[in-house]
Amino acid sequence: MTSRPVIEAYRTVSEDPARAMALPGVAYTDPSVLEAERERVLRAGWLPVARLDQLVNPGDYACTDVAGAPVVALRDGAGTLRVLSAICRHRGMPVVSGEGRTDVLTCPYHLWRYGLDGALLSAPAMRGSEVFNPKDRRLPELRSEAWGGWLWVNADGGAGPLSEQLLTLSDRLAPLAPETMTTVGVIEMESPWNWKVMVENFLESYHHIGPHARSLQLTHPGLGTFEGEGSDAFTVLENPPADPHGHGFVVACVFPIGLMFFTEDEAPVGAWYQMDRLQPDRFRLRIHLLASPALAGLPGFAEGYREQVAAVHSEDIAVCEGVQSGVSSPDYRPGPLSPLERPLWRFHRHLARRMSGQ
Ligand code: FES
Numbered sequence: 001m002t003s004r005p006v007i008e009a010y011r012t013v014s015e016d017p018a019r020a021m022a023l024p025g026v027a028y029t030d031p032s033v034l035e036a037e038r039e040r041v042l043r044a045g046w047l048p049v050a051r052l053d054q055l056v057n058p059g060d061y062a063c064t065d066v067a068g069a070p071v072v073a074l075r076d077g078a079g080t081l082r083v084l085s086a087i088c089r090h091r092g093m094p095v096v097s098g099e100g101r102t103d104v105l106t107c108p109y110h111l112w113r114y115g116l117d118g119a120l121l122s123a124p125a126m127r128g129s130e131v132f133n134p135k136d137r138r139l140p141e142l143r144s145e146a147w148g149g150w151l152w153v154n155a156d157g158g159a160g161p162l163s164e165q166l167l168t169l170s171d172r173l174a175p176l177a178p179e180t181m182t183t184v185g186v187i188e189m190e191s192p193w194n195w196k197v198m199v200e201n202f203l204e205s206y207h208h209i210g211p212h213a214r215s216l217q218l219t220h221p222g223l224g225t226f227e228g229e230g231s232d233a234f235t236v237l238e239n240p241p242a243d244p245h246g247h248g249f250v251v252a253c254v255f256p257i258g259l260m261f262f263t264e265d266e267a268p269v270g271a272w273y274q275m276d277r278l279q280p281d282r283f284r285l286r287i288h289l290l291a292s293p294a295l296a297g298l299p300g301f302a303e304g305y306r307e308q309v310a311a312v313h314s315e316d317i318a319v320c321e322g323v324q325s326g327v328s329s330p331d332y333r334p335g336p337l338s339p340l341e342r343p344l345w346r347f348h349r350h351l352a353r354r355m356s357g358q
């Protein structure tokens, strides 16, 4: 059954980009909309769960959630990358959290132990139970695929192969070699706005003229930006430099939630924005800072780059918070989108199609 807010949330989405409008307020506030997005968009899509450089050695793991369900990405003892449900098959405690390295996943509640392939290895004091069979108690494995230096997960198992959907994005990013980049830091914060406000803010540089007037606007003027490659699976936002001898940067979203940017310098840097613990009006944001190997080892580089990204993001915080308060008001009415916001239209169209079962 599709609730009224779910129907309302995507009613303004047009197939014609010249008629593109912002989304209605319920899209950003209503719990039933998020519930439907979890099922039809987030579980049905490909989501980045970890960088491969977090999972180099056997036993390396990193935790997140997919549409609210805890998962762990890991490299098992044989070197295979896997994404497992992290929900204990006893009474539901997440068996692992954070990131690190381990031989075995031991649930902190009653110490049931699982192998890195998900098999239940032991469970204390279960002998008297007639309904306990260790073979029925595996941690389920979710479908995963490596692309671009990330491990991605498709929770419902129904999506087409990721790399086939991203052929033209792979071509566009090839000169920047994102798969070779190293994680040099993580900026983590609670973000009190809907996850789509974050995606939308990320996918247009029109606002360089506003909150970034004294930073990005000087180097990459907002009104010179445009959508490059795009499909129903992703969009690319091109940001040419103000200085003709300078370097641009490229922003991309692998729908629905795989946000990344890369500079086009000789030694590029980048970042991906990992969003989890989604609620209608908040989520946890982790900005993973990436750099080409030539830069990653330079003394002081990581600290300087972190400050730079944090400073630009702090300019976005005020507008994202402001938008969340505006769209939460009964007086908000969706407005028309600029051609500079074409990637938002493409994002909205992706969502509308998934939400209506296409
Ligand atoms: S909930 Fe995990 S061992 Fe009990």
Ligand SMILES: [Fe+2]
Pocket: 201, 207, 212, 315, 316
């Ligand atoms: Fe911004």
